[in-house]
Amino acid sequence: MTDILVKVDDLSVRRGDQFSLSHVSLAVKPREIITIVGPNGAGKSTLLRTMMGLIRPESGVIIRKPGLKIGYLPQTLTIDPVLPLTVRRFLSLGVNVSKGTRQALMEEVGVPHLIDRPMDVLSGGELRRVLLARALLRDPDLLVLDEPVQGVDVSGQVEIYDLIARLRDEHGFGVIMVSHDLHLVMSATDHVVCLNQHVCCDGTPEAVQAHPEYVALFGDRVAAGLALYAHHHDHDHDAHGNVIPGSGDGHAGHDHG
Amino acid sequence: MIMDDFLIRALIAGLGVAVVAGPLGCFVVWRRMAYFGAALAHSALFGVALGLLLEISPTLAIVVVCIAVALILVSMQGQRQLAGDTLLGILAHAMLALGLVVTALVDTVRVDLMAYLFGDILAVSDIDLYWIFGGGVLALVALAVIWRPLLAMTVHEELAAVEGVPVARTRLMFMVIIAIVIAVAMKVVGILLIVSLLIIPAAAARPFARTPEAMAILAIVAGCISVVLGLGSSMTWDIPAGPAIVLAAAVLFLVGGLLRKTSRSYEQ
Numbered sequence: 001m002t003d004i005l006v007k008v009d010d011l012s013v014r015r016g017d018q019f020s021l022s023h024v025s026l027a028v029k030p031r032e033i034i035t036i037v038g039p040n041g042a043g044k045s046t047l048l049r050t051m052m053g054l055i056r057p058e059s060g061v062i063i064r065k066p067g068l069k070i071g072y073l074p075q076t077l078t079i080d081p082v083l084p085l086t087v088r089r090f091l092s093l094g095v096n097v098s099k100g101t102r103q104a105l106m107e108e109v110g111v112p113h114l115i116d117r118p119m120d121v122l123s124g125g126e127l128r129r130v131l132l133a134r135a136l137l138r139d140p141d142l143l144v145l146d147e148p149v150q151g152v153d154v155s156g157q158v159e160i161y162d163l164i165a166r167l168r169d170e171h172g173f174g175v176i177m178v179s180h181d182l183h184l185v186m187s188a189t190d191h192v193v194c195l196n197q198h199v200c201c202d203g204t205p206e207a208v209q210a211h212p213e214y215v216a217l218f219g220d221r222v223a224a225g226l227a228l229y230a231h232h233h234d235h236d237h238d239a240h241g242n243v244i245p246g247s248g249d250g251h252a253g254h255d256h257g
Numbered sequence: 258m259i260m261d262d263f264l265i266r267a268l269i270a271g272l273g274v275a276v277v278a279g280p281l282g283c284f285v286v287w288r289r290m291a292y293f294g295a296a297l298a299h300s301a302l303f304g305v306a307l308g309l310l311l312e313i314s315p316t317l318a319i320v321v322v323c324i325a326v327a328l329i330l331v332s333m334q335g336q337r338q339l340a341g342d343t344l345l346g347i348l349a350h351a352m353l354a355l356g357l358v359v360t361a362l363v364d365t366v367r368v369d370l371m372a373y374l375f376g377d378i379l380a381v382s383d384i385d386l387y388w389i390f391g392g393g394v395l396a397l398v399a400l401a402v403i404w405r406p407l408l409a410m411t412v413h414e415e416l417a418a419v420e421g422v423p424v425a426r427t428r429l430m431f432m433v434i435i436a437i438v439i440a441v442a443m444k445v446v447g448i449l450l451i452v453s454l455l456i457i458p459a460a461a462a463r464p465f466a467r468t469p470e471a472m473a474i475l476a477i478v479a480g481c482i483s484v485v486l487g488l489g490s491s492m493t494w495d496i497p498a499g500p501a502i503v504l505a506a507a508v509l510f511l512v513g514g515l516l517r518k519t520s521r522s523y524e525q
Contacts, residue, residue, distance in 0.1 A: 093417075145421075
């Protein structure tokens with residue numbers, strides 16, 4: 001048990017008379033990045049919230065390491081303009097830390113210049129980084145991220161996934177996150193769980209990508225994801241020896257064996 | 258110039274209420290609870306009637322009734338049949354009607370309805386002052402205690418919960434504070450105008466504040482100015498004091514908004 005941060009076993013969650021999760025089991029270890037992928041309504045957010053104790057499960061077991069500190073990045077955070085809140089004050093809502101620690105963390109997530117900015121004018125990518133800083137202030141053992149790239153453009157998305165992986169290397173926490181695009185997150189993840197109310201399949205990103213259940217769920221989107229990925233990340237593909245010419249559109253449906 | 262006794266008491270009562278209503282009103286505005294506050298305020302008349310019926314302090318009875326209504330509202334938030342504002346409207350008006358009916362049935366005491374509905378600040382007694390200051394200090398201390406967790410919850414409730422904020426307890430405390438403030442503020446502006454004393458100074462403060470705490474302090478200032486201006490115009494033009502205070506706050510809100518807009522367009 002000591003090497004497991006959080007573990008759920010045979011977990012079922014009910015919303016009204018429908019099950020939104022059924023018999024789900026998984027565990028997160030320190031330094032491990034787990035990505036949950038799945039279609040809308042698959043129960044991805046529900047799974048994260050149940051793991052954190054925000055939702056009471058219908059049945060099943062949740063075991064958290066005693067004293068586990070969780071850093072949480074919610075899917076959406078909208079600051080009503082009627083609430084005057086600077087980034088500095090927002091960060092101080094979680095825990096009290098010294099000015100130096102706060103500044104260092106803002107630099108780690110790449111936005112030290114935003115510290116006195118009002119929260120309601122941040123762009124999607126800036127908000128994600130500020131949320132990340134707030135989570136890191138707690139010196140977490142486990143980082144829980146619900147769609148960490150929501151409202152971020154594609155090149156920004158890759159940067160954020162890379163940032164998460166780098167922070168994991170430096171701080172040594174475990175990560176569990178929800179993503180709807182496996183291709184973007186592949187290089188920054190160790191283990192993928194494909195969820196559609198139950199666990200369809202799980203394993204390394206490559207194994208899940210090739211799994212028939214994953215292909216059945218994401219059939220047409222797999223191709224679309226590839227086109228985007230190829231278009232924005234020629235270099236990665238060159239390193240694998242694949243020559244990617246011209247526009248992304250021409251490659252929709254192109255299989256990346 | 259010699260001020261009359263009743264005027265001094267009115268001023269002290271009004272300022273006392275404004276000091277509590279400022280910070281509390283900010284949270285009502287931030288959490289979009291204006292209608293929630295109105296529903297509680299509308300229930301207060303039933304509290305008055307109950308107090309008369311059971312021969313206990315009306316202020317105490319109001320606190321109890323408001324807390325009960327708040328708990329009913331919270332427990333009904335989970336249902337999905339009706340939108341939140343519909344539910345609040347039903348409860349607010351049903352409680353007001355209940356209050357009016359029960360008040361009419363309590364015929365042992367002659368009840369001055371207008372005083373309860375629109376306030377009677379010029380008739381504030383020493384005992385009322387004790388209630389206002391006792392309740393006010395209690396409410397302010399309690400609000401200071403839950404300030405940071407409540408602010409964290411207001412920004413994002415689940416994030417706050419994960420970070421260890423006792424969400425249910427904090428929300429309950431906040432409601433008890435609102436109930437107390439409504440009970441003590443009723444004497445000043447009355448049931449139908451209490452919410453305005455919570456939200457107008459807070460809204461007036463918003464354009465000039467960069468932090469939540471600054472907004473709370475500016476809301477206190479705006480509330481105090483409204484009380485002084487309102488009582489002053491009530492004396493000068495012989496108009497009802499409670500509505501005059503609310504009108505003064507509304508004028509402050511408008512003037513502040515316009516000032517801010519003009520200074521912004523100069524900056525650009």
